[in-house]
Amino acid sequence: MMKRSDELNQTLAELRRQHQQIEAPPFLETRLRTAARSGRPATMARRWAWAMAAALLVGIVLWKTHQSSPEARRMQPAETVTEFMAVPGSETLPAPLETSILRVRVPKGELRQYGFDVPPPDAREMVGADFVVGDDGLARAVRLVR
């Protein structure tokens, strides 16, 4: 009778053959080709980050202005927040020395890029969001504020 360990090794060899047949979908190559063609994404990410930081700053000023009115404070309901989610790609960024939380209101559709599931009918609806931004200006995490 075949020893159990021999049987296991033969079975693992069969599973190895099956494993080697797993293939990545072709669109991954296409995406990476696009990224490689368009240059180093870090550069793009930093440009995007500066644009985002500027947008966030404007958003904060507008939001603070709105928040400071007595009527706005009176009408403000208790807020609930989701857990922070890492911004896609932020895992590979260097750890920031300092972080700040920036609260903005953005169209829900903008949150798709951060992994939130937003149905098309809701895309234009405004929603509050807190961004954790490093001292390098790059966003690390985001949460929703309701």
Place this chain on the structure above:
Amino acid sequence: MFEHERRGQRSNSESDTDLYRAVAQGSGEAMATIYQRHGPLIYRFSFRISQDQSIAEEVTQDVFLALLRQSDRFDPARAALSTWLCGIARRLVWKQLERRQRHLLIDLPEESGEAESLEGDPDVTLSRNEAVAAVQRGLDTLPVQLKEVIVLCEFEEMKYEDAALVVGVPVGTIRSRLHRAKARLALALGGAAMNTSKENNP
């Protein structure tokens, strides 16, 4: 396929280190060649560990984008490029699994004693398909720490030293985890054999 393949690919004999240096200087062709060489490993590993196609796709993409972003962080003196990339993939997969909290991410005490016997006891030989199905089921229920050494060392035939670099543990830990993982898979095989025996001799 990448465009360079149609127009004349970078030489297959070009070392990963040379390609990596070219990527650091912004060569898309070098990046493409590196993906051709190591993308399948990264995808297979991510898919096997996560058991989720969407995670595997996302992780594979992020690993190679990380190569573009931080190509200066790879040290060819410490590890092969495939090992370095696989280490990034592992970290990203683990983050995803922790976020989704749907896999067995348990703290494994690094045991010092003997692992379970590999033999099992049933006197029944399973058919090839039955054995594959039984081991696959066993694999699916292994803690990720054990599953990843099976994938790296058995399915990808990675050297223990390289697997240790990917997982970030000593080589001895890889050996002991591999032994424990195989012991559990052998038990899964033995259990399936017992069930078959009972079915045949009720």
